[in-house]
Amino acid sequence: MKLTFSQAINQAFIDAMKSDEKVLCLGLGATDPKGVFNTTSGLEKLFGSQRVFDIPTSENAITGICVGLSIGGYKPVLTHQRLDFALLSLDQIINNAAKLHYMFGGALNCPIVIRMIIGRGWGQGPTHSQNLQMLFAGIPGLKVIIPGSAQDAYSQLRASIESPDPIIFLEHRWLHNSFSEIKLNHSSLDIREQSTVKEGSDITILATSYMLPESIKAANILEKYGISVEIINFRCYYFEPDEAIIKSLKKTKRLIIADTAQDCFSISYTLVEKIKNKIHLGSDKYSILAMPSVPEPTSYYLTKNFYLNYQDILNQVFKMLDIKNNFIEETSLDTIKHDIPGEWFKGPF
Amino acid sequence: MDENFRIRKILDMQELNIQEIKNLNYKLLMVMKRIREVELSISKEYKNQEIRCPVHLSVGQEAAAAAIALNINKTDYSVSTHRGHAHYLAKGGDLKAMISELYGKKTGCSKGKGGSMHLIDKEVGFMGTSAIVGNSIATGTGLAEAAKLNSKGQISVIHIGDGALEEGVFYESLNYACLKQLPAIYLCENNFYSVYSPLKVRQPPNRDISALAKAIGTKFSYKCKGNDPVNAHNIVQKAIYQCRNNYGPIFIEYETYRWLEHCGPNNDDNLNYRDQKEIADWREKDPIKILERKLTQKESKDYELYKVYIKNEIAEAFQYAKDSKPPNYIEAFTEIYSSK
Ligand SMILES: Cc1ncc(C[n+]2csc(CCOP(=O)(O)OP(=O)(O)O)c2C)c(N)n1
Ligand SMILES: [Mg+2]
Numbered sequence: 001m002k003l004t005f006s007q008a009i010n011q012a013f014i015d016a017m018k019s020d021e022k023v024l025c026l027g028l029g030a031t032d033p034k035g036v037f038n039t040t041s042g043l044e045k046l047f048g049s050q051r052v053f054d055i056p057t058s059e060n061a062i063t064g065i066c067v068g069l070s071i072g073g074y075k076p077v078l079t080h081q082r083l084d085f086a087l088l089s090l091d092q093i094i095n096n097a098a099k100l101h102y103m104f105g106g107a108l109n110c111p112i113v114i115r116m117i118i119g120r121g122w123g124q125g126p127t128h129s130q131n132l133q134m135l136f137a138g139i140p141g142l143k144v145i146i147p148g149s150a151q152d153a154y155s156q157l158r159a160s161i162e163s164p165d166p167i168i169f170l171e172h173r174w175l176h177n178s179f180s181e182i183k184l185n186h187s188s189l190d191i192r193e194q195s196t197v198k199e200g201s202d203i204t205i206l207a208t209s210y211m212l213p214e215s216i217k218a219a220n221i222l223e224k225y226g227i228s229v230e231i232i233n234f235r236c237y238y239f240e241p242d243e244a245i246i247k248s249l250k251k252t253k254r255l256i257i258a259d260t261a262q263d264c265f266s267i268s269y270t271l272v273e274k275i276k277n278k279i280h281l282g283s284d285k286y287s288i289l290a291m292p293s294v295p296e297p298t299s300y301y302l303t304k305n306f307y308l309n310y311q312d313i314l315n316q317v318f319k320m321l322d323i324k325n326n327f328i329e330e331t332s333l334d335t336i337k338h339d340i341p342g343e344w345f346k347g348p349f
Numbered sequence: 350m351d352e353n354f355r356i357r358k359i360l361d362m363q364e365l366n367i368q369e370i371k372n373l374n375y376k377l378l379m380v381m382k383r384i385r386e387v388e389l390s391i392s393k394e395y396k397n398q399e400i401r402c403p404v405h406l407s408v409g410q411e412a413a414a415a416a417i418a419l420n421i422n423k424t425d426y427s428v429s430t431h432r433g434h435a436h437y438l439a440k441g442g443d444l445k446a447m448i449s450e451l452y453g454k455k456t457g458c459s460k461g462k463g464g465s466m467h468l469i470d471k472e473v474g475f476m477g478t479s480a481i482v483g484n485s486i487a488t489g490t491g492l493a494e495a496a497k498l499n500s501k502g503q504i505s506v507i508h509i510g511d512g513a514l515e516e517g518v519f520y521e522s523l524n525y526a527c528l529k530q531l532p533a534i535y536l537c538e539n540n541f542y543s544v545y546s547p548l549k550v551r552q553p554p555n556r557d558i559s560a561l562a563k564a565i566g567t568k569f570s571y572k573c574k575g576n577d578p579v580n581a582h583n584i585v586q587k588a589i590y591q592c593r594n595n596y597g598p599i600f601i602e603y604e605t606y607r608w609l610e611h612c613g614p615n616n617d618d619n620l621n622y623r624d625q626k627e628i629a630d631w632r633e634k635d636p637i638k639i640l641e642r643k644l645t646q647k648e649s650k651d652y653e654l655y656k657v658y659i660k661n662e663i664a665e666a667f668q669y670a671k672d673s674k675p676p677n678y679i680e681a682f683t684e685i686y687s688s689k
Binding site: 028029031032033034053054055056057058059060061084085087088122123124125126127128292293294295297298299300301302303304305306339346347348349 | 402454461462464466481482515544550614685
């Protein structure tokens with residue numbers, strides 16, 4: 001079945017809520033005509049307003065309420081239309097949800113999923129587009145899931161809902177319209193498993209979130225130049241690098257991490273260090289493509305050259321493989337403006 | 350005196366403190382009309398895809414801003430929210446700088462860094478807007494404390510929506526303001542919706558918001574029903590007087606209605622999240638139409654000229670914004686800190 005990322009989230013909700021009546025779906029706009037970019041559309045009709053509901057603009061309290069619901073036997077999935085809004089609930093996330101299992105000596109567990117939408121573009125600006133995955137990944141007790149494809153959206157959301165631990169589920173706004181063939185299964189999925197999306201032999205790209213489709217685009221172009229790229233969908237943050245990553249690097253011996261978050265104090269750097277504990281990587285054999293430590297500006301002109309895309313990946317691959325080339329010709333074919341994911345996007349948010 | 354010149358003079362008075370015109374109705378109307386025309390022009394221009402940021406327009410909600418405009422001083426402070434254009438203009442914020450900000454230009458009030466949701470004009474005491482619901486309530490309360498410490502009779506006006514009353518920061522800030530008896534006015538534009546969500550899914554039925562503020566400890570708390578601009582003005586005038594005279598923080602609930610979609614340039618009544626009759630009823634209570642009907646013959650003549658004047662003023666501002674130099678992308682990397 002072919003689904004967009006949004007539809008896949010929606011389908012995951014439907015299947016999870018059918019199979020477990022304790023699952024709840026709540027969030028600002030969860031039942032409104034737009035259904036959080038169509039991810040929650042139709043759910044209220046299917047499951048009723050006791051299980052699917054809109055909420056007051058009270059992020060901190062509602063998060064604590066979700067914790068309470070979870071220790072009372074329910075499985076709430078709370079959605080924030082922007083990660084930035086969830087920042088009001090850091091107390092409940094960090095001092096409560098993340099610590100609950102630990103600080104009561106395992107007596108309690110906290111099966112909640114908090115969806116947060118991250119993004120970029122169309123003047124979202126400094127407080128509507130933050131990719132603060134490092135903030136959550138740095139908190140022991142939270143599992144941070146960051147799907148890169150429609151298939152992930154489905155299977156990782158299902159696995160997240162089944163997880164007994166609190167999950168931060170980060171969806172990139174620019175992925176919502178991407179689509180793929182979806183297998184409606186998830187039961188075999190280890191929530192912390194990365195997935196190899198494309199096999200290759202010259203270089204490994206660990207791509208996170210929206211950088212996954214950009215990496216695939218780059219890899220397809222590189223193919224024409226005889227360069228074989230292996231892409232691993234880096235879709236869960238955990239402090240031990242996955243076996244798939246080590247195996248891949250043993251083969252390609254070169255690594256690019258492509259991230260939507262900033263580089264300083266980042267998950268990417270931590271990961272490189274962890275990888276280097278397991279396998280030798282010379283300093284010219286790895287690099288990180290991530291955002292600068294700068295708030296995202298609003299202006300169309302200021303975001304020019306601000307975002308990373310497939311061209312940055314291409315150039316990085318060339319640099320690391322020591323090939324003199326550039327893809328200016330390719331880029332001139334690009335008519336889509338840098339601040340939108342595609343012609344389908346007309347604003348306003 | 351040449352009428353055109355008189356009106357120009359009125360507009361040149363930054364605070365829109367239109368003393369020369371005696372008729373309150375007419376003064377309110379002028380301020381509201383200007384705000385509406387600005388908002389409608391943004392709505393019209395948005396379709397050209399040159400304004401590339403979210404915009405939250407105040408069409409239908411101009412009266413609260415106008416009431417403030419006629420009663421606030423330049424030296425007072427004011428802060429607002431995502432829906433802040435009207436409040437910026439009411440405080441005397443520079444129109445060209447605001448439109449340029451929407452176009453992402455260097456001449457914008459935030460140099461293109463902030464967009465529609467981050468307006469500022471320090472010259473006139475407009476100290477910023479926030480894209481995060483509830484965020485500026487605390488900032489505005491802090492400005493009220495600064496005002497109090499300054500002992501110069503300043504006040505701080507905090508514009509909020511009904512949704513902000515659901516955030517803890519509202520209660521924490523109001524508690525603090527009452528505790529410290531700060532000269533703050535919390536002016537809540539209750540338009541009954543937060544995005545597509547009606548009050549009934551967010552707050553208990555029949556809550557009297559102004560009574561709630563009173564229970565927290567404000568000495569005066571007002572409710573202004575039905576989008577009535579003159580009533581709004583009278584309440585705001587009284588509140589500002591009380592606030593300036595050490596009666597502590599004051600809360601005002603102002604009932605109003607948003608005509609366009611929550612975010613963006615269009616009408617979205619086709620989505621049916623708001624009852625058609627409800628929409629029609631509130632459209633009847635258009636504060637601009639109501640006051641237009643009350644103009645004297647002489648004022649009507651003036652008003653025609655005034656409309657031409659603001660039309661030109663707004664066209665000029667848009668032209669200025671479009672002609673302004675775009676910032677260089679390198680500037681995105683500046684001003685992260687104000688020192689080394
Ligand atoms: C903390 C936070 N939560 C959610 C949002 C998303 N949001 C933006 S505007 C808005 C509506 C707020 O409603 P209200 O305060 O009534 O203002 P109105 O838009 O009606 O003027 C919401 C929920 C946000 N910006 N910040
Ligand atoms: Mg509202």
